[in-house]
Amino acid sequence: MQREAWAVLLILLLAGGAVYAHATTTTEEFSRYNVGWNGTSNLAAEEVRDLGNLPPGATLLILAPDVAFTADETGYLRAFLESGGHLLIADEEGSANRLLADLGSAIRVRPGNLASLERDHADPGLFTGYPVGNATIFAGVETVLLNRPAAVTGGEPLLETSILTWDDADGDGRPGGSETFARRTVCAREGNLTVLGDASLFVNAMLAENPKFIENIRPVLIDAAHSRTGTTNPIINAIARARETPAAAAALAALAVLPVAWRFGRKRDD
């Protein structure tokens, strides 16, 4: 009987661990709480929610933005850029274009379905990009593995595809018909503002593919208020709130201790 009790306890612990892991993570794209291949849990970056207190000279990464920036926030970002801060916007859906316009930038993200022959993966959207110029973020980087990027227009090109790249409009993975080969820019800059048309470079599965590039952008702050990196779920929110509130943390600890204390107390009574 004793052995059976231990077995049950062990299984309960395992089941509890599985429930905890399940409840405290998410499968949302780009989420910092997504430990899967398409999350950003492994990207070493400090989360920032208030853009009004950005340290001058820092690098701020806005990754896959999906929440609009207010006029005040745009002003903070403009001031941050003017004070020498570096702003890196990684977007492949064109959601950043409004912010770019508000910042007075001519750079725009052009969503599409770029594919290239210069690749070593079967997926035509996984292909090689080539740094041009002498930007710090691509220092020492010869090639970059791109992951279904979007083209970027305007600004000074920093990263280009090979000329054997086409917009695979019909999605058949083969060039043909009205699809023509052309070199595309996927990263460009204007002063301290850099726009990268491939947010996927920062997901967990891609970090090891471009290690030098990732190293070059560190240390980096990451916007968690307007970006899909901040995507959570109610349980994660509750746990985060509990961690931030000492009283709530104490109450949770008590909830965990009470059943044990009750059990041992009952044993003594018996």
Added chain:
Amino acid sequence: MNRLASHATLAAAAALVLLLLGAQAASPLLYTAENTSTGAHADPATIQKRSPGDADALVPLMDDLLGQTGTLALTIKLKDYESAERDLARYSELSRQFDRLVVTLDVSGTDIGEFQRNNRQNLDALATLLNDSRRFEELQRLEIEVLDGEQRMAIAYEGEALRQKMREGFSAYAGREPATTRIAGRYDLNTTPYQQSVEHFAEVADAADDRTGGGTTVKSPLGIAVTPAEGRYGDTLRIAGRYAGGIPDTRIEVYVDSRVAGAATLDADGTYNHPYRIGRIAAGPHLAYATAGRIYSEVATFEVLTQNTTLTLALAEVNRTAVACTGNLTTGDGLPVAGAPVLIRLDDGTLAAAETDENGTYGTVLVLPGGEHALQAEFHAAGYPLNASESPAETVQVRGEGLSPLPFVAAIAAALGTGWYLRRRRPEEEPVAAAAPVPESPREAPPAVEIAGLPPREAATVLFRALRDRLGIPGTKTPRDCALLFPAHAGFFERYERIRYAGETPTDDELRAMEAEARGGGEGAA
């Protein structure tokens, strides 16, 4: 812990874990990691790697090809035929590399494919120009050396044929320049050598025209005509004529584009007839002439028209890993295309080659990994007066290598072993399972127990056995087991345990009470 509670807890934990797994069932990550992707990105670790296929060599190769045209045309113009041969060999080799690359990279449907087709025609045109220029030089020399009137006339005819051919060749070569230059401009290629090659070609053709010798106005005794004047793949044209003054059975050689196309024999009435079947020959205008010994005919022209093709593909399973690919290549008129190369493209871009037989049927067997595959057959029509075609894509499910029997054998062995183990343990465990439902049977008659005259400890043993038998407890059970199984008789069994193992001696009263309980009359006392 209560047995029922522990089972319920385990069942609840198992259900919870299954629920969590079920929530992820739609995601293949739990059981396979292949081609994992979303709309925004793909997981590179799960995407099949492939050879880059020398894609980075494609554009430089195009540049080299354009450069080669300039060099080759210049050496032909300068009549440096030795160097021209070397340049042509180099140009041919580069063109072959380029053709392979275009097929491997699957870009025949793009402007690079158009560039490839133009380049192939340019290569043919320059190779022909080299041969014709050299032959033209030779004819000019012969024209000076040969004094015989008939021979001079034959030389003049051939010279005229060559001039006509060179003019048409230049026309076609120059006609490709705008498209080729436009495509080259898109890839930042240096078009200067190519444009110079057009100029050199023009100069060579003009020079041939300038050297028009006498005698071409003299009508040849060897007549020639091609009927009909145009045809398509598979059609048979009639190349025929009359040889005025020719001796019957004279061998007449027929040339198409300066290459021997066949031979005919002069009839008794002085005519010859050679059927020419249009096969692998480029679309466009062509020249034909005939020779009878040293007598040359005039030059006749005919045109080969292009035609659409139809390609089919059928898949059939050969075994678990092999798939038979068969199909037919026919012209728009349903005529089979014989000896034509057919490529079968797999879903990952890999190509397999096959060739049609005289019925236009091709067939090959491909060994594929397990899973679903999409295959498509392609005909690129290089050198044929036919348009390229593709079969509809077909899918096939390949079962793959069979599962190893080892895990199943191991599982069966494990199951047998478990069964054997449980069977061996059953005598001890059985009452545990049967504890609750084994009722006492008060209606049964009390067993006969006779302890009179026995020593007290032996009498106690007899009574223990009697009670055990009455309750249906197996003889392998110890008194403690019996007490656990039948708590209502725990006092009896515990007392007997002390008698049996602690060496205690029961009193007469105890024996009487035990006897009553063993007989079934002392339930209340127990």
